[in-house]
Amino acid sequence: MAPKIDIQAIQTELQGIASLMTEVTRLMSPQTWQGGSAASFTTDLQGHNRSLSRMMHQVMKTASELNHAPLVLATPEIPRTNPPSGTPGVASVSPTALERLETALHYAADGLPPHGRRIRTLLHGHDSGTRQCDRSAAWCREQASRMRTRIRYAHAENQADPTLLVSGGGLSKVPDVERFGSKELADLGTLQGKAFARNLKDPNAATPQLLKEIAATLRENAKNRTYTNNFFTSVPAGSIGKLAYTLHQRSGKPLSADDKRLLGDIGTALAALSRQKNTRHTINQALGPIGSDLPGQALLVGLSAPNVKWSSSVLVDMAKAALRWRQKYPSYGITETIPGKAGDKQTAVLNERSGRWWEAWGLGGSIHSGDPKQLSEYDPALNVLGRIALQKDTTAARTLAATELEKAFTIKDAEKAKPLTWLTRGIGGTYASLLVAPDWPDSGTAAGAVIKLATTPGQGHENEAATNAAAIMQSVAWWNDKGRPLVNTFLTRNNARDPFGILPRQSGRPGWMTHTRQYDAELGTGLTSGLLQTARMYIPVFGLASIVTGGTGSVRTDAATGHRYVSLGGSEIQNFLRTFANDKKAWALLAYDAQRYRVQLYAHGFRTGLIEDATTRAGYLEGSLIRAYLKELTEREKITQKEYDDAKTKLGILRDLVGSTISATPAGEAPLLSETYGVGTGIALENVKYKEFDKQMEAINEKNSDYGNQLYVDLVRGYAANHGGHTGNREIDAIIRKSQLTEADRNAVQNWATEKPFAISSEKEGRSMTGLSLIDRTVTSVNNNAPPPK
DSSP states (O other): OOOOOOHHHHHHHHHHHHHHHHHHHHHOSTTTEEETTHHHHHHHHHHHHHHHHHHHHHHHHHHHHHHTSOOOSOOOOOOOOOOOOSOTTEEEEOHHHHHHHHHHHHHHHHHHHHHHHHHHHHTTTOOTTTTHHHHHHHHHHHHHHHHHHHHHHHHHHHHHOTHHHHHTTTOEEEEOOSSOOHHHHHHHHHHHHHHHHHHHHSOOTTHHHHHHHHHHHHHHTTTOHHHHHHHHHHSOTTHHHHHHHHHHHHHTSSOOHHHHHHHHHHHHHHHHHHTSTTOHHHHHHHHOSTTSSTTHHHHHHHHSOTTSOOOHHHHHHHHHHHHHHHHHSOSSOOEEEEEOTTSOEEEEESSOTTOOGGGGGTSOSSTTOSOHHHHHHHOHHHHHHHHHHHTTOHHHHHHHHHSBOOGGGOOOOGGGOOHHHHHHOOOSSBGGGGGOOSOOTTTTHHHHHHHHHHTSOOTTOHHHHHHHHHHHHHHHHHIIIIIHHHHHHHHHHTTOBOTTOOSOOGGGSOTTOOSOOOOSOOOOHHHHHHHHHHHHHTHHHHTTOOTTSOOOOOEEEOTTTOOEEEOOOHHHHHHHHGGGTTOHHHHHHHHHHHHHHHHHHHHHHHHHTOHHHHHHHHHHHHHHHHHHHHHHHOOSSSOOHHHHHHHHHHHHHHHHHHHHHSOOOOTTOOGGGOSSOOOOOHHHHHTOOHHHHHHHHHHSOGGGGOHHHHHHHHHHHHHHHTTTTOOSOHHHHHHHTOSSOOHHHHHHHHHHHHSOEEEOSOTTTTOEEEHHHHHHHHHHHHHHHSOOOO
16 A cells, blocks of 8 residues: 655645745835846746746645545645836846845745755655756746846945935836846946945945945956956055055954955955956056055955965065065064163063054054964065965066165175164075065965075076075075074173064974074074075085185086076085084985985086096085084084094985985986986975984994995996996996995995096097096095095
């Protein structure tokens, strides 16, 4: 026997359907909407009502048949629609009534499908036309969306010119076609711009809702150039740039979540428009002079949608202004305690001569109040540099770093720079120097990412990237050599304190930083991460830098790799490299990269006959690493022989450690036998914890990291790389393909290579040198840049 159908439950579901559509029908009246496409809407609504009514009758009939019983309950009814009025083309609407109709349409769109599904279940799978619920729901949802556009237009029109509402008898006239077209959307942009301007000047009770409407329209149409251009050209000049501060002034409090959403939506539309052709004038007009309203202008950048890119030129101008701004307005306070006139103690602020900018934004009333995280959210430089990094904008990063500083910010002589200057910037003639500072609230993560982008050699921009890298290396070198000790003395002498904890301190860093000087201000870990990436991209520059000569400052092309770089002096290189000496993982990567490059140098030397030049460069590179390590980790001016030997041994151990983390590769494809030089070992150490790193170092037998025989191994690998991966000795070929060599392996290579005559020029000339002579030349060059103790 078939299960009985619950007629009462079915009628309840049908009553729900009728109620939803009855409400839509009731609200669609001449007092809500007349003219335009109101007639078309009414006709469609009546059509759906009829279809749903037929469906309901069919459902009740099916239920009766399945129960084999006559119907005793009436089928719910949907009333007829009100007859439309008005003239086609232009509609008159009541925004308030239209919003109620929109809400009823949304309820119907959400409610009809579940009713249909439940009826099918009650009928044990019989359809009986219930799919009409889905079709009517889709129509309601589409109409609700169109209704919202009409509402926005009406609100904007009413706010832009209230006299139109009075003359229209309480109804707003809106261009109302079946589908809201591009012209109407463009007109809406103009109206909303005017309404925005009026409400900024004279806010009223409707202002918050209007701003939400404008934000939503901007969010939905951010890629429509005509709409966004009309909106931003209709607002008062500079009002968008001032918007964040205007919102704060109205509430007297920090920006709310709603404020930030509004700024984000407007910023997103502005970003999309900035990437269109010939729109810079509109952008400038909306923002006002870039730099005149910070942090507000930068908040538009920071809060905009992450998936919508800004124009590189706008970001560059904004970043320049933000970097200049932070020289005057730091996001922290450096204080000192001094004796007062009455014998008491007073606190003096050392670095806020222009005032505490955050007080004007309600973020704290004194140097000891305020949330550092909150201050960072408002920091213009972090917002703009963070966006450049987020969208991986190499064009913006390169251009920013390469732009010459204005005279007011140029410091040519590092000796004359004051301690407070060193806290907020490096020394140099371009904006690259303003990226190098110890006081970044985010530990320099954003600045480090921009540095990496600015120095990445893209096609056609190799010279610019190399020049940026040189400027940054010089700035960092001056900081390590001049600025850091000067700042340390200043902070120690004045008993200065950093209440917000902005400045990174070595004493507070992880325990792996052993045997290091305790400077009060160090470059942050985020910044040094970016600097490390730059160093690894420009290893060849370290091979040309001699401690006894200065660099030429000219762009050169490395013959061994084809990479371009700018010639720098040995002292500059060594002071730059000191940045990484306390970080074992960073130092391991540099050591390993240097070894890879050394093999390439030897290979190029054998291939071209310039092996003497290759040995010189290989030695200069190794010497700079040794000397930088010693300068950073040794307190005394004079070093002992043991310290010198330990520095060389440490390089070997670190290289072995990196090699041990790289899995064995097929014959002929060993990492140190590759034909091209590149940066590719970082991933191997990223997930290695420092405690584990130290354990691995201890596990490596120092005898297996003998400095001298490692040079022989690299020489032989270079020779093999120039001969298809072969040396002519199968045993030696097998050894040099290994990622990690034992003591016996290294000894075997050294024994084979010591007296082997390596051809260093054309075979006709027959000129050759033994491995012993070549390694001796390399060691001589090492000693040039890192003189051993006498």
